[in-house]
Amino acid sequence: MLKNYIKMAFKVLLRRKFFTFISLFGVSLTLVVLMVLVALFDHTFGAYPPETKTDRTLGVFFVEFRSPDDQSMTNGFAGYGFLDRYVRTLPNVEKVSLYSFPTKAVSYKDGMPISSWLKRTDGEFWQLLDFRFLEGGPFTPEDERNRNFVAVINQTTARRFFGAEPAVGKSLDVDGQRFRVVGVVPDIPILRIVPFADIWVPISTAKTDSYRNQKLWGSFLAMVLARQRSDFQMIKEEYRDVLKRVEFPDPQKHNKALGEIETLLDTVSRIFLLDRTYGESPVKRFIGWLIFLMILFMLLPTINLININISRIRERSSEIGVRKAFGASSLTLVGQFVVENVLLTLVGGALGFVLSYGVLQFISSTGLIPYAHFQVNYRIFLCGLGITLFFGLFSGVYPAWKMSRLHPAAALRGRG
Amino acid sequence: MIRLSNVDKVYRTSQIETVALSNINMEVREGEFIAVMGPSGSGKTTLLNILGLLDVPTRGTVRLNGGEVTSYRDRDVARVRNREIGFVFQTYHLINDLSVVDNVEIPLLYRRLRGSERRKLAREALERVGLSSRIHHFPSQLSGGQQQRVAIARAIVGQPRILLADEPTGNLDSQMGDEIMDIITSLNRQEKTTVIMVTHDPRLAATTERIVRLFDGRQVN
Numbered sequence: 001m002l003k004n005y006i007k008m009a010f011k012v013l014l015r016r017k018f019f020t021f022i023s024l025f026g027v028s029l030t031l032v033v034l035m036v037l038v039a040l041f042d043h044t045f046g047a048y049p050p051e052t053k054t055d056r057t058l059g060v061f062f063v064e065f066r067s068p069d070d071q072s073m074t075n076g077f078a079g080y081g082f083l084d085r086y087v088r089t090l091p092n093v094e095k096v097s098l099y100s101f102p103t104k105a106v107s108y109k110d111g112m113p114i115s116s117w118l119k120r121t122d123g124e125f126w127q128l129l130d131f132r133f134l135e136g137g138p139f140t141p142e143d144e145r146n147r148n149f150v151a152v153i154n155q156t157t158a159r160r161f162f163g164a165e166p167a168v169g170k171s172l173d174v175d176g177q178r179f180r181v182v183g184v185v186p187d188i189p190i191l192r193i194v195p196f197a198d199i200w201v202p203i204s205t206a207k208t209d210s211y212r213n214q215k216l217w218g219s220f221l222a223m224v225l226a227r228q229r230s231d232f233q234m235i236k237e238e239y240r241d242v243l244k245r246v247e248f249p250d251p252q253k254h255n256k257a258l259g260e261i262e263t264l265l266d267t268v269s270r271i272f273l274l275d276r277t278y279g280e281s282p283v284k285r286f287i288g289w290l291i292f293l294m295i296l297f298m299l300l301p302t303i304n305l306i307n308i309n310i311s312r313i314r315e316r317s318s319e320i321g322v323r324k325a326f327g328a329s330s331l332t333l334v335g336q337f338v339v340e341n342v343l344l345t346l347v348g349g350a351l352g353f354v355l356s357y358g359v360l361q362f363i364s365s366t367g368l369i370p371y372a373h374f375q376v377n378y379r380i381f382l383c384g385l386g387i388t389l390f391f392g393l394f395s396g397v398y399p400a401w402k403m404s405r406l407h408p409a410a411a412l413r414g415r416g
Numbered sequence: 417m418i419r420l421s422n423v424d425k426v427y428r429t430s431q432i433e434t435v436a437l438s439n440i441n442m443e444v445r446e447g448e449f450i451a452v453m454g455p456s457g458s459g460k461t462t463l464l465n466i467l468g469l470l471d472v473p474t475r476g477t478v479r480l481n482g483g484e485v486t487s488y489r490d491r492d493v494a495r496v497r498n499r500e501i502g503f504v505f506q507t508y509h510l511i512n513d514l515s516v517v518d519n520v521e522i523p524l525l526y527r528r529l530r531g532s533e534r535r536k537l538a539r540e541a542l543e544r545v546g547l548s549s550r551i552h553h554f555p556s557q558l559s560g561g562q563q564q565r566v567a568i569a570r571a572i573v574g575q576p577r578i579l580l581a582d583e584p585t586g587n588l589d590s591q592m593g594d595e596i597m598d599i600i601t602s603l604n605r606q607e608k609t610t611v612i613m614v615t616h617d618p619r620l621a622a623t624t625e626r627i628v629r630l631f632d633g634r635q636v637n
Contacts, residue, residue: 011513327498
């Protein structure tokens with residue numbers, strides 16, 4: 001019977017080519033947009049090297065300090081002093097790393113300025129992340145302690161400054177400071193905000209020590225590696241306890257510290273939802289909202305498909321009457337039409353996949369998002385398949401139900 | 417085999433009410449060959465639809481082999497139509513996107529049969545109507561008579577006990593019409609299939625055992 005449905009589905013597809021084109025175009029275009037967005041999401045939050053320990057890594061991305069009357073607050077990245085005192089000393093964690101938010105730094109080559117993203121990190125940074133070194137290796141906690149002017153650079157930076165020659169051992173001037181290259185790593189996409197940079201140098205090589213005095217806010221973030229995932233709750237509670245004991249330089253101005261030690265997705269969810277109720281993860285609500293918005297976006301092409309399917313069913317009222325006359329129950333016919341519709345939308349879905357792949361490759365090649373390498377992996381594929389099936393089922397069920405209620409005698413008379 | 421008791425069929429719209437059938441009482445015995453005759457609008461097709469469970473009477477009951485089918489659920493009615501009844505329509509109602517053999521297989525799709533079994537039965541039915549050389553043709557490639565023969569093959573492929581034919585020769589010339597009637601008559605005589613046929617043609621009606629006459633929705637004999 002399935003073979004019969006498939007045959008019928010393709011005959012219907014070829015019958016009214018314009019309507020078929022509209023149906024498939026709507027499905028494909030919507031799928032392309034959603035797949036690109038899903039790919040972006042996966043690219044930003046998925047577990048890709050060098051972030052291979054995301055299952056047991058948390059971070060401090062954001063802190064908030066409030067006044068005694070809660071009328072004023074300051075929020076943003078934490079200060080180095082704050083993180084060093086309150087996060088680095090957390091018990092029950094395996095390792096902590098502090099790093100700065102990347103900033104633009106200027107170097108010169110042949111008199112021409114070259115702008116790069118510079119990140120300052122401690123030595124532990126390279127132990128929490130699994131960078132693959134194309135040359136050399138990372139700098140160490142000892143380099144950071146000894147204020148050694150060493151740098152790890154990415155592949156693009158190495159090519160920019162040193163061409164095809166090995167970069168390790170060579171000098172690189174960045175923002176007026178000279179560093180010795182100790183390692184070269186592949187380019188890290190800009191959306192991977194934890195590892196991303198063009199040049200990584202030890203925190204201690206900062207031009208001044210003022211970063212150490214950032215007791216509350218500043219420009220640093222923290223990465224915390226738990227021994228196991230089941231320790232997350234304990235670490236979060238410990239951090240909340242610590243926040244209650246933060247010492248404020250001016251308690252009249254700020255006397256409350258708020259925040260979470262959480263995943264990047266948690267923090268982004270919180271920002272998106274404008275959620276300041278610390279204590280529970282907003283990820284489920286955020287994902288819920290994303291799914292809601294996706295469904296809303298898919299609604300218009302789905303309604304369009306429903307209309308097209310209803311008009312197609314009217315054309316097929318004689319066929320429906322015949323099938324009913326020869327023993328098809330209403331449920332059987334609903335099944336037939338839903339299967340036909342799902343098959344048609346799978347064709348649209350396949351086109352959408354091909355187009356999505358092309359669009360993602362195009363975005364990757366243009367450098368619109370620096371160092372982005374979008375790929376259609378199994379997660380994105382499954383998401384795309386889910387979207388296609390959504391189209392197929394929802395745009396098929398209502399017309400199929402309407403059709404199944406056609407009276408066979410009326411259907412045979414051509415009155416749908 | 418089939419009994420209609422006090423059957424009325426009334427079509428209502430917001431403005432008018434049309435009585436298509438009124439107080440029909442009729443019994444059809446197994447193996448009978450019955451013609452239904454009457455002027456246009458007398459309710460012949462409505463009667464055939466009710467006999468074939470394609471329509472439900474407004475009042476009255478329809479019994480098939482002792483079971484009151486008017487109270488059956490959709491699934492049960494579908495099963496009875498599939499197993500017991502075959503239809504032949506004046507305008508053939510073949511599905512143009514499907515080949516001849518795929519059209520004939522349609523009733524068998526709703527039984528639990530393997531594809532190979534369905535194909536075998538469909539070929540046999542087409543052989544009986546003399547169209548085994550056209551199985552992969554499409555309806556648009558056939559003459560009217562050939563299309564009607566495909567429709568007959570579709571109607572009999574499931575070996576139904578009742579064949580309902582609504583003006584089966586209405587769109588055909590006399591020669592093709594005679595061929596079709598030969599097939600239908602042989603089904604009745606050799607297979608003992610009960611045949612109820614709507615016709616305007618007294619010549620065709622004369623070949624049947626009994627004529628039921630309708631006028632303005634009422635039986636007149």
